[in-house]
Structure formats: structure tokens, C-alpha cells
Amino acid sequence: xxxxNDAGLVLRVVKQSERxxxxxxxxxxxxxxxxxxxxxxxKTNTGVFETGNLLRIRKTARLEEHLGTxxxxxxxxxxxxxxxxxxxxxxLSSACALLTMLPESEPDEALFTKTVSFxxxxxxxxxxxxxxxxxxFFLTAIGFGPDLSVCALTGRKDGLAYVSPKTGRAVCAxxxxxxxxxxxxxxxxxxxxxxxxxxxxxxKKALALxxxxxxxxxxxxxxxxxxxxxxxLFERIMVKR
Amino acid sequence: xxxxxxxxxLFSRLPGFGARSxxxxxxxxxxxxxxxxxPLISAxxxxxxxxxVCPVCGNFDSQTPCAVCRDVKRxxxxxxxxxxxxxxxxxxxxxxxxxxxxVLGGLLSPIDGTGPDELKLPVLEKRIRDExxxxxxxxxxxxxxxQTTGHYITELFQNAGIRISSxxxxxxxxxxxxxxxxxxxxxxxxxxx
Numbered sequence: 001x002x003x004x005n006d007a008g009l010v011l012r013v014v015k016q017s018e019r020x021x022x023x024x025x026x027x028x029x030x031x032x033x034x035x036x037x038x039x040x041x042x043k044t045n046t047g048v049f050e051t052g053n054l055l056r057i058r059k060t061a062r063l064e065e066h067l068g069t070x071x072x073x074x075x076x077x078x079x080x081x082x083x084x085x086x087x088x089x090x091x092l093s094s095a096c097a098l099l100t101m102l103p104e105s106e107p108d109e110a111l112f113t114k115t116v117s118f119x120x121x122x123x124x125x126x127x128x129x130x131x132x133x134x135x136x137f138f139l140t141a142i143g144f145g146p147d148l149s150v151c152a153l154t155g156r157k158d159g160l161a162y163v164s165p166k167t168g169r170a171v172c173a174x175x176x177x178x179x180x181x182x183x184x185x186x187x188x189x190x191x192x193x194x195x196x197x198x199x200x201x202x203x204k205k206a207l208a209l210x211x212x213x214x215x216x217x218x219x220x221x222x223x224x225x226x227x228x229x230x231x232x233l234f235e236r237i238m239v240k241r
Numbered sequence: 242x243x244x245x246x247x248x249x250x251l252f253s254r255l256p257g258f259g260a261r262s263x264x265x266x267x268x269x270x271x272x273x274x275x276x277x278x279x280p281l282i283s284a285x286x287x288x289x290x291x292x293x294v295c296p297v298c299g300n301f302d303s304q305t306p307c308a309v310c311r312d313v314k315r316x317x318x319x320x321x322x323x324x325x326x327x328x329x330x331x332x333x334x335x336x337x338x339x340x341x342x343x344v345l346g347g348l349l350s351p352i353d354g355t356g357p358d359e360l361k362l363p364v365l366e367k368r369i370r371d372e373x374x375x376x377x378x379x380x381x382x383x384x385x386x387x388q389t390t391g392h393y394i395t396e397l398f399q400n401a402g403i404r405i406s407s408x409x410x411x412x413x414x415x416x417x418x419x420x421x422x423x424x425x426x427x428x429x430x431x432x433x434x
Contacts, residue, residue, distance in 0.1 A: 012352050018256050047424035051352055051385045077424030079385050083410070084431065086392035093351040093385060100352070229351030 002064060006030050007075065008057045009115060011096045013040065013049050023049055023070060025057060026099045026115065031107040035059050035070030048072065050079035052092045052119060078119040088122050090233050091131045095119075097227030098138055101218070111141040128237075129189050129197050132206035136190060139210055144168075144218040146209070148191065151175055161186055165212060184209045200237075207234055245271075297368070299344030299361055301326055309333075309342060316340045318375040320368065322394065324348055324382060332380060340378070343368065348386040349393055355386075357393065365394075369401055376404040383410045383428070 008025035011032070015021050021040035026032050035057075040049045048055065054076040061068025082088035095115065102108070118134040121127060139145035145168070150157050152169035161173035162183035176183055186209065187202035189195040197203050211226075211234055219226050245267060252263035270278040294300075295307035302308055309315065309329075319340030323329050329342050345360045368374060379394060381387040395405050411429030412421060421429075 014353075047383075047422045050424070053424075074423055077422070077427060080424030080427045081431070083383060083385070083388045083428065086389075086396070089385065089389055089392065090351065093389065097352050227352070228354035228356065232351055 002059060002061045002068060004030060005056065005058045007112075008033075008055055008072075009096070009099070009112075009119075010049055010051055010053045010055060011100050012051065015041065021049060022067070023072075024100060025055070025070070026096075026102065026112065027057065027107070028109055028112045029107050030059075031105045032099065032102045033059065033105060035061075035068045037070050037072065047077060047080065048074045050077070051096045052079045052082075053077050054116065054119070076119075078122070081123045085123075087236075088127055090229065090236060091127060092119070092122060093229040094227065094233045095131065095134060095138075097229040098135070098214070100227065101222060101224055102142065108141055111138065114138075126194070126196055128203045129195070129206075132187075132190060132203065132210065133193075135207070135210040135214075139213050139218065142218060142222075144213050144221070146170065146213060148186065160191065163209060165216070168213065168217070184212055204237055207237060297364075298329075298342045299326070299346060299364075300329055300342060314339070318373060319378065320365075320374050320376070321378045321380050322365070323380050324387065324390075328380060338378075340376075345390070348381070348384075349390040350386045351389055352385075357397075360390070362394070362397065366397075369398060369403060374403055376406065379405065379407040381407070 006027040006029050008027040010023060011026055012024040013021050016036065019041045020036060020038050022034055023037045023040060024032065024034045037049060039045055053074060055072040056075050057070050057072040059068050059070045079092065082092050095118065099115065114134060114137050118130050121130045136145060146163045147168055148160060148163070148170045150170065151160060151172040152164065152167065153171055153175040156172050159172040159174070160170040162171045162176045162180055162185055163169070164171060165184055170186065171183060185205050187197060187205045189197045189202060190206050190209070197206070211230070214230065215226050249260070249263045249267050252258050252266055253260045258266070270281065291303040292301050293303070293305055295302055295305055295310055297306045297310045300307040300309055304311070316339055320343050321332060321338055321340055322343045322345060323332065324345055324347065326344055329344060332338050343361070343365050345362070347355060347360055349355055349357060349360065377394070377398065379391045381391045391407055398405060410432055411425065412418065418426065
């Protein structure tokens with residue numbers, strides 16, 4: 001009989017009746033989970049069940065396979081910080097939409113911590129870079145990330161500049177040779193923990209790289225579609241920046 | 242199942258009603274047959290027969306265009322964009338806004354995949370082109386979906402030569418900080434003036 005307390009990020013809220021909702025969370029110790037939140041749309045819960053918010057939740061259910069009910073207290077209103085910024089809001093939506101692709105009830109504490117860190121830096125400068133790095137981490141967490149540790153041809157660990165779309169392995173600039181047009185470029189900032197992109201093109205390249213693995217490896221293998229929010233994000237950056 | 246049970250069942254499906262309140266309401270109506278029940282039936286029949294969606298703004302009215310769109314005293318150059326007719330009615334109750342409206346009929350939801358095609362944006366685009374609109378006031382919910390929709394509309398019409406504004410966000414009139422949720426306080430601080 002599940003009865004636990006955990007920290008959870010709100011991913012999706014589906015209105016169930018006038019005041020109730022079925023809310024999907026990404027929790028620290030219990031992975032992705034859903035539950036019926038009674039009074040989710042009541043006055044006392046105004047602004048609580050917003051996508052991206054960090055909550056302290058308690059879930060109870062009679063049986064493991066039941067939906068169960070969830071009660072929650074707001075910990076950090078990450079959504080409120082970005083409501084007035086179109087780019088940041090879309091990044092928050094995209095990250096939360098991608099997290100709905102996670103398998104149910106499979107905890108990943110490292111991904112949870114990385115996501116909370118990303119949401120914390122989202123209101124500040126360097127948020128595009130933070131998102132690209134988060135997406136790369138997400139891909140690795142679900143098992144579809146490119147291997148950016150070593151050059152597949154020379155064994156070198158530095159100077160990695162491209163990724164093979166087929167094998168997902170990195171190649172350094174010198175080894176890429178005439179095949180470089182068929183490879184996906186790795187922007188330099190993506191190889192660092194907090195480096196900034198030199199220009200908008202690097203952000204585009206980073207999102208094109210992660211987008212390729214999301215679409216052609218993750219989505220196809222998991223038999224799901226790339227979330228609408230992620231598609232819109234890419235369209236937006238291609239047009240705007 | 243007799244007629245009364247059917248009526249109770251129908252009432253219990255309405256917003257704000259449960260089985261118990263539906264029973265109480267039906268019992269009340271039966272007891273007040275002449276003064277409440279029959280006038281209610283008459284009013285409901287009339288509304289069901291005559292009400293339609295205004296082709297201009299999306300409001301509900303018994304005439305087309307609706308009373309708001311026909312009102313010549315209203316400023317036709319200022320249009321308030323709302324999610325639903327309920328929001329239009331809420332703004333009308335305040336008695337402050339003297340322009341016209343446009344009901345979107347929903348919100349964009351990047352998480353659920355609700356796209357711009359599902360909103361009444363082409364009609365709004367046509368109105369901006371044909372009606373000489375000078376300002377759009379985005380009166381959309383202060384939620385992720387509401388603000389996503391607001392940003393989308395702002396970008397869609399940024400080159401249309403009109404002013405686009407949004408409702409302010411923050412501490413409500415009569416609100417005490419001690420009772421405010423964190424999100425409201427953060428937003429109020431961020432949009433301080």
C-alpha cells in the first residue's frame with residue numbers, strides 16, 4: 001500500500017472536475033508518478049499546481065496499481081519566475097514535457113537534481129546554455145545520449161567537435177576529415193559545466209544535436225512523439241535568434 | 242427511474258452540484274412550482290432556443306452580433322482578449338472596461354499539445370485588419386498556459402502596428418502579504434513599479 005512523502009516537480013495538470021485534477025509529477029525518490037489532487041483548483045491552491053513548480057507531496061493509494069490521491073505543499077514556485085518571459089517559459093514547458101517521456105515509477109535522483117538546478121538558474125543569464133546541457137543530461141539519463149567522452153577514431157579526449165548521428169560517438173575535428181558534413185557539430189560550450197555559447201548559432205547547433213537524438217533514437221525506440229513544447233522551442237529558436 | 246430521479250441525475254452533473262445538492266434543489270423547485278420552477282423552465286427553454294455564439298467576438302447572446310459588439314458607445318479600437326466567455330462576463334461585471342472583446346475559446350498548451358489552430362486566432366487577425374483595432378489587452382490567466390498564449394499572440398501581432406498590453410500581476414486589492422502565496426509575491430516583486 002503506497003503511502004510516501006517526496007519532493008516532486010509538477011509536469012502536467014489535467015482537470016478532472018470543477019476543483020480536482022490528475023497531476024503528473026517527477027519525484028526525487030519515486031520517479032514519474034500521477035495522482036488525483038482533490039482541490040487542485042481551489043482558492044487555497046492558487047498557483048500551486050503550475051507546471052515546473054517544486055512541491056512537497058504525499059501520495060496514498062490502496063494498491064500499487066491504483067492512481068491514488070496526492071496532497072501537496074508548495075516549496076518553490078519556479079513557474080512564477082518565468083511567466084513574463086516567452087523564451088524561459090517555453091524552456092520550462094519543454095523540460096517538463098520531455099520529463100513526461102520518463103517511465104513510470106523509476107526514480108532517477110541525479111536527473112531530478114539536475115532538473116531542479118536548471119529551474120533555479122532559468123531566470124538568470126545563460127539559461128539557453130543551461131537548457132541545452134540539461135537536455136543532454138536528460139538524453140543520457142534515458143539511455144539515448146551521445147557518447148562525448150572520447151574520440152571514436154583516435155581515442156583522444158580533447159578537441160571533440162562532431163558526433164556521428166548513427167553511432168552517437170564523438171569524433172575530433174582532425175579525424176572527421178571529409179565526413180564532417182555528415183556529422184553533427186558539438187558546440188564548445190556543451191562540453192563544459194558552465195561555459196556560455198559564443199553566439200546564437202552555437203545554441204541552435206546544441207539543440208539540433210540533442211533534438212536529433214531525441215527524435216531519431218529516443219522517440220522512435222520508446223514509441224512516442226517528441227513533445228509539442230520541444231518542437232515549438234526548436235521552431236522558435238530557428239526563427240528568432 | 243421516474244422523472245424526479247432523472248431530474249436529480251441531470252442536476253447532479255452540473256458544475257457545483259453533487260447528488261445531495263441536486264436532490265435539495267429539485268425538492269425546492271417542486272415545492273416552489275409556480276414561483277420558481279415554471280419561470281426557470283421558461284427561461285431555460287428561451288435561452289436554449291435563442292442563444293448563439295457571436296460570430297465576431299465569440300460571446301453568447303440571443304442576437305448576432307452580440308449586444309457588446311452592437312453597442313456603438315463602446316470603443317471599437319480597443320479589444321480585450323479573453324480565454325472564455327466566463328472571463329468576458331467577469332470583466333463586464335467590473336464595469337470598468339468600455340472596449341470590445343475577443344473570446345479565444347481556449348489556451349495554447351505546449352505540454353498537452355494544444356496548438357494555435359485550435360484557438361480563434363484567424364478571426365482576431367481579420368478583426369485587426371478590418372476593424373481598425375489600435376490596442377489588444379491580453380486578459381489571460383496568470384498560468385503557464387495562459388502566459389504562453391499571451392506571448393504567442395504578442396509575437397503574432399508584433400508587426401501589425403497595434404499596441405499590445407497585458408493585465409498586471411501581483412497583490413490583489415485588499416490582499417495582505419502574509420496570506421499571499423510565494424508565486425504571487427515573487428511575481429509582484431518582479432513587476433514592481
